[in-house]
Amino acid sequence: MDDRRYAWLPEPDLDRVELGTVLQALADPVRLRIIRLLDASGEGSCSTLDVTVKRSTVSHHLRTLRESGLVSTRIDGNARFSRLRRQDLERRFPGLLDSVLSAAPARP
Numbered sequence: 001m002d003d004r005r006y007a008w009l010p011e012p013d014l015d016r017v018e019l020g021t022v023l024q025a026l027a028d029p030v031r032l033r034i035i036r037l038l039d040a041s042g043e044g045s046c047s048t049l050d051v052t053v054k055r056s057t058v059s060h061h062l063r064t065l066r067e068s069g070l071v072s073t074r075i076d077g078n079a080r081f082s083r084l085r086r087q088d089l090e091r092r093f094p095g096l097l098d099s100v101l102s103a104a105p106a107r108p
Contacts, residue, residue, distance in 0.1 A: 006074040009066060014088050017069030022093065025068035031061045032104050035070060038084040039101065045081050 026032055030053055037049050046058045053061075062082050065071045070089065071082045089097050 006076055009073040009075065009080070011066050011072055011085075012069045014069070014092055017088075017092055019093060019096075021068045022070060022089070022096070025064055025070055026100055028061070028064075030057070031065055032100070034058070034061055034065065035084060035097075036101060036104075036106065038071065038082060039086065039097075043081050043083045045079055 026035065030051055033051055034044075034049055037051075038044050041048075046055045046062065049058055051058055062071065062073065062080075066073050066082065069092075070085060072085055073080050073082045084097075086097060
């Protein structure tokens with residue numbers, strides 16, 4: 001996929017991503033489930049993520065994850081697709097994501 005052809009929603013630069021903000025975002029069980037799903041699938045949208053909340057709630061959680069620096073979101077027509085910023089997070093906080101995902105339950 002050629003990512004340059006898409007518009008992207010703003011996200012914080014890697015050096016501005018703060019550990020406390022990331023941990024606060026990951027503290028919510030639904031957001032943690034979304035992170036786990038994005039890690040497994042590579043990309044997802046409000047309608048494709050298997051979570052037990054309304055689409056509007058998923059949208060809110062994805063926004064929180066994006067604003068905290070955990071995900072990137074591209075726009076394709078009317079759809080928005082989010083993906084985990086795994087490599088960025090690994091550079092900024094080595095081992096954090098793997099530690100959190102391995103310690104957290106698979107389903108909230």
